[in-house]
Amino acid sequence: MKRREFVTAISTAAVATPFGELFADTSSKAGTPDMVAVRNGEAADMFERGIAEMGGMGRFVKKGQKVVLKPNIGWDRPPEYGSNTNPELVGRIVKHCFDAGAKEVLCFDRTCGENWDERYEISGIKEAVEKNGGEMVTGQVSSMFVDQDIPRGVSLKHARVHKLAVNPDVFINIPVLKHHSGTKVTCALKNYMGCIEDRPWWHKHNLPQCIADFSTYQKTTLTIVDAYRVMLKAGPRGTSPDFAPVVKYQIISTDIVAADVAAVMLFANVARQFGMGVPYALSDIKYIAAAVKLGVGTDNLSKLNVKRISI
Amino acid sequence: MGKFFNIAKKFRVLTALTVFCLVSAKFFDVYASLPKAYYMYFNPISTQFAPSLLKMLAFSSIAAGAAFVSFTALALLFGRAYCSFFCLFGILMDVARRIVLLPSFAPILKETRMGKFLGKRFARQKFAAAHNATRAIFLGIAIFALAFGYTSLFGFIEPYSLYGKIMGGAVHPAACIAVNETSQILYSFENFSVRPVNGDPTIPLAAFAVSLIILAAITAVSAARGRLYCNTVCPVGAFLGFFAKFSLFKISIDSEKCVSCGMCERNCKAQCIDSKNKAVDFTRCVLCFNCAGHCPKEAVVFSINPIFKRAGKSHSDTAKAERAQSRISATRRSFPKIILGLSAVLCAAARRDGRGMGFGRGRRHPESEMSDETTPFGMPGARPDKRLAMPPGAQSVENFTEHCTACQLCTAACKAHILKPSVGELGLSGLMQPFMDFRRGYCIHNCHDCSKVCPTGAIKFISNNEKRHTKIGTAVFIRRLCVVKTDGTDCAACAEHCPVHAIEMLPFGRREESLYIPHVHSEVCIGCGACEFICPVQPHKAIVVRGIRKHRKAAVFDESMRLYKSEANSKNARKTDNSEKGKTATGDFPF
Numbered sequence: 066m067k068r069r070e071f072v073t074a075i076s077t078a079a080v081a082t083p084f085g086e087l088f089a090d091t092s093s094k095a096g097t098p099d100m101v102a103v104r105n106g107e108a109a110d111m112f113e114r115g116i117a118e119m120g121g122m123g124r125f126v127k128k129g130q131k132v133v134l135k136p137n138i139g140w141d142r143p144p145e146y147g148s149n150t151n152p153e154l155v156g157r158i159v160k161h162c163f164d165a166g167a168k169e170v171l172c173f174d175r176t177c178g179e180n181w182d183e184r185y186e187i188s189g190i191k192e193a194v195e196k197n198g199g200e201m202v203t204g205q206v207s208s209m210f211v212d213q214d215i216p217r218g219v220s221l222k223h224a225r226v227h228k229l230a231v232n233p234d235v236f237i238n239i240p241v242l243k244h245h246s247g248t249k250v251t252c253a254l255k256n257y258m259g260c261i262e263d264r265p266w267w268h269k270h271n272l273p274q275c276i277a278d279f280s281t282y283q284k285t286t287l288t289i290v291d292a293y294r295v296m297l298k299a300g301p302r303g304t305s306p307d308f309a310p311v312v313k314y315q316i317i318s319t320d321i322v323a324a325d326v327a328a329v330m331l332f333a334n335v336a337r338q339f340g341m342g343v344p345y346a347l348s349d350i351k352y353i354a355a356a357v358k359l360g361v362g363t364d365n366l367s368k369l370n371v372k373r374i375s376i
Numbered sequence: 377m378g379k380f381f382n383i384a385k386k387f388r389v390l391t392a393l394t395v396f397c398l399v400s401a402k403f404f405d406v407y408a409s410l411p412k413a414y415y416m417y418f419n420p421i422s423t424q425f426a427p428s429l430l431k432m433l434a435f436s437s438i439a440a441g442a443a444f445v446s447f448t449a450l451a452l453l454f455g456r457a458y459c460s461f462f463c464l465f466g467i468l469m470d471v472a473r474r475i476v477l478l479p480s481f482a483p484i485l486k487e488t489r490m491g492k493f494l495g496k497r498f499a500r501q502k503f504a505a506a507h508n509a510t511r512a513i514f515l516g517i518a519i520f521a522l523a524f525g526y527t528s529l530f531g532f533i534e535p536y537s538l539y540g541k542i543m544g545g546a547v548h549p550a551a552c553i554a555v556n557e558t559s560q561i562l563y564s565f566e567n568f569s570v571r572p573v574n575g576d577p578t579i580p581l582a583a584f585a586v587s588l589i590i591l592a593a594i595t596a597v598s599a600a601r602g603r604l605y606c607n608t609v610c611p612v613g614a615f616l617g618f619f620a621k622f623s624l625f626k627i628s629i630d631s632e633k634c635v636s637c638g639m640c641e642r643n644c645k646a647q648c649i650d651s652k653n654k655a656v657d658f659t660r661c662v663l664c665f666n667c668a669g670h671c672p673k674e675a676v677v678f679s680i681n682p683i684f685k686r687a688g689k690s691h692s693d694t695a696k697a698e699r700a701q702s703r704i705s706a707t708r709r710s711f712p713k714i715i716l717g718l719s720a721v722l723c724a725a726a727r728r729d730g731r732g733m734g735f736g737r738g739r740r741h742p743e744s745e746m747s748d749e750t751t752p753f754g755m756p757g758a759r760p761d762k763r764l765a766m767p768p769g770a771q772s773v774e775n776f777t778e779h780c781t782a783c784q785l786c787t788a789a790c791k792a793h794i795l796k797p798s799v800g801e802l803g804l805s806g807l808m809q810p811f812m813d814f815r816r817g818y819c820i821h822n823c824h825d826c827s828k829v830c831p832t833g834a835i836k837f838i839s840n841n842e843k844r845h846t847k848i849g850t851a852v853f854i855r856r857l858c859v860v861k862t863d864g865t866d867c868a869a870c871a872e873h874c875p876v877h878a879i880e881m882l883p884f885g886r887r888e889e890s891l892y893i894p895h896v897h898s899e900v901c902i903g904c905g906a907c908e909f910i911c912p913v914q915p916h917k918a919i920v921v922r923g924i925r926k927h928r929k930a931a932v933f934d935e936s937m938r939l940y941k942s943e944a945n946s947k948n949a950r951k952t953d954n955s956e957k958g959k960t961a962t963g964d965f966p967f
Contacts, residue, residue: 326967330966331965331966
């Protein structure tokens with residue numbers, strides 16, 4: 066190596082290493098973060114990086130625990146439509162849970178249609194979960210649901226909740242960020258509609274309030290927002306992959322409301338960037354305000370220790 | 377000859393069991409997991425005689441009626457081979473008879489009172505005179521039922537559909553419920569290995585009762601009198617029997633060898649051997665070969681039909697006996713019966729008013745009149761604008777009701793379990809014909825299983841892609857019932873579930889409330905019923921499907937159809953005012 070090249074290389078490395086880290090993460094505070102936002106990577110890789118920043122899966126999953134995953138598998142659409150959670154991401158989460166010592170990893174969703182087994186397959190999640198040793202559980206059978214009281218609920222006082230969602234050791238919420246015809250944007254809080262049996266009742270009795278009410282009941286260990294593809298319109302089912310551009314974001318958060326707030330901001334940003342769909346303001350998303358009022362989480366991101374990473 | 381009969385009987389049993397198991401597999405296929413090859417390359421259901429006749433009529437193609445043509449031709453060669461080899465109802469009868477009479481031949485039970493009683497009373501068959509008038513009447517009813525479009529009636533006398541009614545109306549729901557119960561028990565032990573079945577597999581009680589009555593009746597008849605149904609009611613038996621009379625080969629008794637021991641008569645399912653007169657009524661013989669197997673003298677032979685031989689040869693006795701018998705059966709006494717039967721059918725046909733005889737409050741509603749737009753069928757107690765839709769592939773109400781024999785195969789194949797046998801919904805003339813029950817679910821967007829299995833052409837095959845664009849009905853939105861209007865809260869459950877994006881959400885009320893109300897793009901809507909099923913409004917849904925009479929291709933939603941176009945732009949403008957643009961400029965993260 067020539068001397069000049071050597072010097073250049075050394076100086077580049079010297080400059081890049083510390084400052085690169087520094088610039089990418091200007092607003093981070095000390096200690097383990099409450100929220101990590103990652104961008105510019107494949108869904109599984111972003112998770113890999115993000116969870117490492119969060120302190121590893123071991124922070125949330127202890128040895129011998131039963132882990133329940135709640136991705137969004139609502140629709141009979143392949144991954145390109147962005148209607149369901151990214152299967153690679155779910156698969157990687159299953160792997161991390163087992164690596165952290167989980168006894169078993171179960172995954173379920175009450176799909177938006179009777180043909181749940183087909184939707185598990187089409188979404189690719191079934192394959193991803195089973196390949197990593199996890200197990201898919203139906204959310205469609207009435208006997209899987211048990212009556213639960215929701216003491217802090219305003220509109221929703223009782224609900225029939227999926228057995229797996231009742232007092233889980235670890236409950237990981239893996240929503241996908243997308244447009245929704247009813248609640249404008251659907252993400253972490255709305256994803257919990259897949260835990261209960263009678264969704265039409267919610268639609269009938271003030272949907273945003275019911276979503277907020279249920280979040281007071283449901284234990285959440287971790288929320289992982291999949292925004293690898295963001296469906297900007299024709300949601301939540303999606304009619305074309307064109308409406309779901311690949312934007313490569315991911316938000317990992319311990320605060321479910323904060324995850325939704327960040328996700329809605331992200332949605333608006335992406336919508337503006339692609340000139341598609343509507344860049345909704347936080348005030349348009351009524352369930353977030355309702356959840357904040359019930360004290361489920363915070364909508365003030367500056368209160369949290371947020372780490373932002375670009376890969 | 378003995379060896380020939382031995383092989384023939386083995387071949388018969390093997391063929392029958394294979395066909396029976398293959399077709400029944402569809403009724404036990406609770407997860408709809410049979411491979412494509414089952415339907416495409418060798419469809420065992422296509423071997424059935426009456427459905428293939430209907431398919432031939434539905435498609436106006438001889439190829440579609442291959443089974444009808446070939447088994448008729450076969451009858452001219454060997455007689456009613458179809459009845460023992462392929463007829464599912466006949467095989468079911470044989471199986472039922474064997475099961476009921478099990479004590480009479482099982483080694484352990486043989487000596488018991490029960491075994492002796494059954495052996496003496498039921499296991500021994502006796503020659504019975506032919507009921508030719510009854511056969512003619514039922515054949516006449518069948519022909520008239522087909523001619524006047526009473527296919528459901530045809531389905532109640534035709535063997536394959538009766539078999540289907542038993543399997544689809546009782547066996548399939550029972551199998552599904554058994555799977556569901558098993559999986560629920562396992563689930564309570566945290567074992568998730570058995571998946572429950574999609575949808576609600578139960579069927580209307582009345583339809584279940586009809587299936588059980590058919591099963592009980594046929595078990596009793598077959599135990600007592602063997603193939604009595606085949607030689608009285610069955611129109612296929614009567615039709616093929618007519619050809620069997622002129623078949624080239626037939627079973628007869630060699631009068632030189634025969635000692636009139638009666639073993640053949642005793643074992644004849646069809647009760648068509650008269651061992652005293654050494655005569656066989658080949659129009660009733662179902663070619664089971666049991667007689668030959670039990671003949672100690674090998675006197676039962678399979679030979680050229682004596683009508684093709686000159687009189688005075690070795691078989692003249694048999695031929696004479698035959699002729700004598702046919703003379704008896706065609707007595708003048710049977711004429712009144714035939715005339716009565718036929719006129720009853722004609723009268724019934726004449727009363728058919730072409731408007732459907734279904735009940736439901738909207739029967740006299742103007743929209744229930746036969747028009748190109750709506751089907752004439754409603755549900756009891758439902759809104760008048762809710763009209764039953766016909767499954768995709770049915771093409772039109774007429775095509776469906778005129779070709780469906782209500783064999784229940786599609787109700788068993790329906791992945792969503794929404795095709796249910798009707799008990800009044802499609803009128804009396806459509807009894808047991810399936811209807812789409814959107815109260816239990818909706819037509820799954822990428823499923824075309826009913827069109828894959830239908831053996832009669834009532835539901836013609838359409839590809840998955842075609843099905844997704846076939847319009848079977850139109851969603852009718854009733855604004856005053858919608859929760860967005862009544863409660864002022866977000867809902868959009870219908871828009872969410874619409875697979876073709878036929879429901880657009882339009883702004884509703886004041887801007888700050890940020891409410892949206894559904895609007896149906898009628899031409900885009902395919903009428904799958906998803907919106908109706910999911911609509912939270914009770915008891916009358918705010919959105920219901922009005923089935924259309926003639927199916928057509930639905931339009932595909934494109935952006936030019938969007939009614940509220942300015943949304944994105946106006947919102948954009950609003951946001952830029954709020955000085956949020958500065959944030960986006962930072963790039964990486966908007967928060």
